[in-house]
Amino acid sequence: MSATGIVSQLLQLAVALALAPMLLGWVNQCRAWLQGKRAPPLLQPYFTIRKLFWKDVIVAANASAIFRLTPYIVFGAMCCAAAIVPSLVTDLPFATAADAIALVGLFALARVFISLAAMDVGTAFGSLGARREMFIGFLAEPALLMVLFTASLISGSTSLPAIVESLAHRDIAIYPSLAFAGVAFTMVSLAENARIPIDNPATHLELTMVHEAMILEYSGRHLALIEWASALKLFNYSCIGIALFLPFGIAEVSDDWRAIAWSALVVKLVVGGAALAVIETLSAKLRIFRAPEFLGTAFLLAVLAMLVNQLLGS
Amino acid sequence: MATLPLYAQLINLFAAVLLLLAFAMLAQRRILTLIDLFAAQGFALACSTAIVAYGTRQPHLYASAALTLVLKVIALPLILHRLIRRLDVRWEFEQLINIPATMLIGIVLVVFAFNLAVPISQLASTVTRSTLGIALASVLLSFLMMITRRKAVPQVIAFLSMENGLFFAATSATYGMPMVVELGIALDVLVGVLILGVFFFQIREQFDSLDLRHLERLREGGIDEEGEST
Numbered sequence: 001m002s003a004t005g006i007v008s009q010l011l012q013l014a015v016a017l018a019l020a021p022m023l024l025g026w027v028n029q030c031r032a033w034l035q036g037k038r039a040p041p042l043l044q045p046y047f048t049i050r051k052l053f054w055k056d057v058i059v060a061a062n063a064s065a066i067f068r069l070t071p072y073i074v075f076g077a078m079c080c081a082a083a084i085v086p087s088l089v090t091d092l093p094f095a096t097a098a099d100a101i102a103l104v105g106l107f108a109l110a111r112v113f114i115s116l117a118a119m120d121v122g123t124a125f126g127s128l129g130a131r132r133e134m135f136i137g138f139l140a141e142p143a144l145l146m147v148l149f150t151a152s153l154i155s156g157s158t159s160l161p162a163i164v165e166s167l168a169h170r171d172i173a174i175y176p177s178l179a180f181a182g183v184a185f186t187m188v189s190l191a192e193n194a195r196i197p198i199d200n201p202a203t204h205l206e207l208t209m210v211h212e213a214m215i216l217e218y219s220g221r222h223l224a225l226i227e228w229a230s231a232l233k234l235f236n237y238s239c240i241g242i243a244l245f246l247p248f249g250i251a252e253v254s255d256d257w258r259a260i261a262w263s264a265l266v267v268k269l270v271v272g273g274a275a276l277a278v279i280e281t282l283s284a285k286l287r288i289f290r291a292p293e294f295l296g297t298a299f300l301l302a303v304l305a306m307l308v309n310q311l312l313g314s
Numbered sequence: 315m316a317t318l319p320l321y322a323q324l325i326n327l328f329a330a331v332l333l334l335l336a337f338a339m340l341a342q343r344r345i346l347t348l349i350d351l352f353a354a355q356g357f358a359l360a361c362s363t364a365i366v367a368y369g370t371r372q373p374h375l376y377a378s379a380a381l382t383l384v385l386k387v388i389a390l391p392l393i394l395h396r397l398i399r400r401l402d403v404r405w406e407f408e409q410l411i412n413i414p415a416t417m418l419i420g421i422v423l424v425v426f427a428f429n430l431a432v433p434i435s436q437l438a439s440t441v442t443r444s445t446l447g448i449a450l451a452s453v454l455l456s457f458l459m460m461i462t463r464r465k466a467v468p469q470v471i472a473f474l475s476m477e478n479g480l481f482f483a484a485t486s487a488t489y490g491m492p493m494v495v496e497l498g499i500a501l502d503v504l505v506g507v508l509i510l511g512v513f514f515f516q517i518r519e520q521f522d523s524l525d526l527r528h529l530e531r532l533r534e535g536g537i538d539e540e541g542e543s544t
Contacts, residue, residue, distance in 0.1 A: 174323040176330030293341075296414040300337060303421050308333070311428050311447045312326045 005093040012089060016082035020235035021045035021228065023273055028202075030277030045231060049224045057220035060121045070117035071218070071225040077110040078232040087239040088261050090161040090250060099158040100148040103240075104141060107192070110229070111137050118214035129213025132288060136198060136210065139295035140191045143184055146302030150181040151244045153309055160243065168247040176312065180305035182245045186279075187298035189237040191291070193230075196280040198291055208285065242268050321369035322442070325486075328362035329445040332482060333424070336452040339475060340420055340459050341413050345403065345467060349394045352471050356386030359478050363485055366442055372489050378496050382481070385500050390474060390507055394467070397511050403467060403524060410462050420455055427451035435487075442486040449483035452476075466517060466524040470510050477503055 025042045032039035041047075059068065083094045084103055098106070115130035152158045154177070155166035191198040194211035203209055215226050243250070246268055250261055286294055318326075335355040342348045360382040367375030409416065431447030438446065456476035460469050477499070484491050491499075514524060521528040 173318070174327050176327045180330065180334070292414055296417055297341070300417050300421065301334075304330075304333065304337070304424070307421075307424055307428060308330050308448075311431075312329070312444050 005091050008089040008091050009083065009094050012087060012092065013079065013083050015088060016232065016235055016239075017079070019269070020231040021049060023235050023238065023269055024231040026270065026273045027234070027276050030274045031280055034277055034281040045227070049228055052224035052227065053221050055220045057222055060217055063121050066113070067117045067120045067217075068222075070113045071222040071229070073113045074110045075225045075229045075232075077106045078229045078236065081106045081236045082232055084160060085236055085239045086161050086164045086243055086250060087265055088250070090164050092161055095159065095161050100152060100160055100163070101145070101158060103160065104145055104148065107233075108137070108141060110233075114214055114226075118217075121217045123217060125213045125216050129210055132210045133214060136191055136291055136295070139292055139299070140188050143188045143295060143299040143302050144192070146299065146306055147181045147185045147188065147244070150177055150302065150305045150309055153306065154178070164243045164247045164250060167244065168250060177305040177309035178245060180301045180308065182241075184298045184301035184305065185241055185244065187294065187301075189241065190279065191295055191298075193234045193237055195276065197283050197286050197294060200285055238269060238272050242272065319369070321365050324365050325362050325369070325442050325445060328358050328365070329448040329482070329486070331358045332362070332452055332478075333448050336455040336475065336479070337417065337420060339471070340416055340455055345398060346395075348468060348471055349391050349398070352475055353387050353391040355475060355478050356382060356390075359482055360387065362482070363490070366485055366489065370489060374493055375485070375490050377493065378490055381496065381500050385504060386474070386478065389504065393507055393511065394471070397514060398467065401467075401514055401518065401524070403465070410464060416458070416462055420458060423454045423458060424451045427454050438487050445486040446483060449479055449486050452479035452482065464525055464527065466514055466526055469526070470507065474503065474507070
């Protein structure tokens with residue numbers, strides 16, 4: 001573990017924490033433009049988080065310790081994930097502690113705790129949201145694992161920096177398996193980040209909400225941490241997608257391409273956020289009982305990617 | 315895998331697209347979309363055949379690619395669209411097994427086909443031999459589609475899609491069949507669809523429906539009293 005490794009590790013974590021709300025703001029802005037509305041400012045998520053940090057916390061009388069601890073656990077899990085996923089550099093000393101499978105485990109940990117907290121207070125909406133979240137989660141997780149396995153099979157390792165390095169250095173060739181896995185990954189990230197075909201992040205209409213239903217009871221700094229963690233989750237998923245499918249331009253060990261890595265990351269995030277807004281504008285929200293078909297298709301695509309990779313070797 | 319020439323990579327790509335389209339057809343509820351998917355499958359097949367022809371310098375494969383294009387992308391979808399309009403069966407059709415379960419069975423079939431094809435494709439010497447598993451898988455998936463569909467028109471489309479898979483198997487294993495055989499099969503498929511089109515009208519006239527459950531029981535004198543119309 002070298003000093004530059006620790007510096008780049010901390011730098012990447014700081015970048016993730018700082019840029020995540022901006023990515024959320026950019027997606028919201030693009031979506032408002034595409035829908036012909038006046039867009040909120042780019043920095044609106046920062047204003048919201050600051051406002052929430054200043055407000056008092058109100059906790060329900062029968063809330064247990066789980067309810068109070070969950071925002072910190074969720075935020076911590078997302079920070080760990082941001083430290084593992086190579087977005088700027090692949091020289092990440094911390095990433096040796098956890099591979100791609102542990103990354104899925106981190107997301108699962110956050111999901112379990114936020115669902116527990118939603119049921120903890122005992123309101124009807126909380127447990128409704130928690131049930132739906134687990135329902136979506138148990139279908140999305142295997143598909144995400146299959147996508148990561150496909151990338152691991154191609155590069156021969158489950159460690160994320162190793163995957164990124166080998167994918168960034170391969171010869172230009174057509175990989176049908178990666179194309180399938182890319183589509184599957186897009187579908188899974190839409191579902192996991194409470195985006196439109198599965199959940200609508202902009203609604204508080206009680207019968208259709210999933211993520212919002214779970215965090216209804218939170219206020220003040222707890223809510224601020226959860227909002228920040230959701231922004232981080234979106235940022236993490238975008239970075240995983242970039243790392244697996246568009247890894248070009250990332251800075252590597254003993255590499256001084258920091259400027260290129262920065263600009264590559266920013267350009268990819270801007271384009272990816274705009275693409276997310278386009279997908280959200282073009283598609284209609286599915287009924288909750290159609291979600292298994294949507295995620296089943298994602299799982300199917302991911303498995304096909306793995307099988308095609310086995311058969312064709314590409 | 316960087317040693318593979320570009321045309322072989324393109325063939326692999328189209329093979330993967332073919333498999334994907336087979337799954338899309340398996341999951342499709344609407345009959346008109348099913349026909350469009352069938353046309354897309356034919357197009358992918360024609361493209362891959364043309365690429366095989368280019369890559370291996372087999373000029374007769376150009377002819378079969380053109381035949382595929384004319385027959386399976388233009389003629390058959392047109393005939394099927396006309397049939398659907400005349401029969402007025404544009405509604406969503408039911409399946410015997412629900413869609414996620416069908417998909418899972420499909421995945422099992424694909425694994426089975428891939429395992430089956432590995433020893434065979436090691437015997438072949440063609441550059442496209444690794445796609446034999448995909449060809450076998452799409453044949454099996456079409457079988458599955460015929461089994462899980464209850465109405466007559468989707469079953470016929472499944473039958474045609476099975477022919478696509480067989481054609482792809484022939485191209486990938488042996489660089490295509492002799493021209494006479496190919497012409498014969500193409501004509502057979504065309505005539506088969508025309509005859510089945512006549513059958514559709516006969517079946518509907520007899521039973522007031524295209525549901526093939528009515529054909530399962532042998533009975534004299536047509537429909538009985540309890541024959542429900544679905």
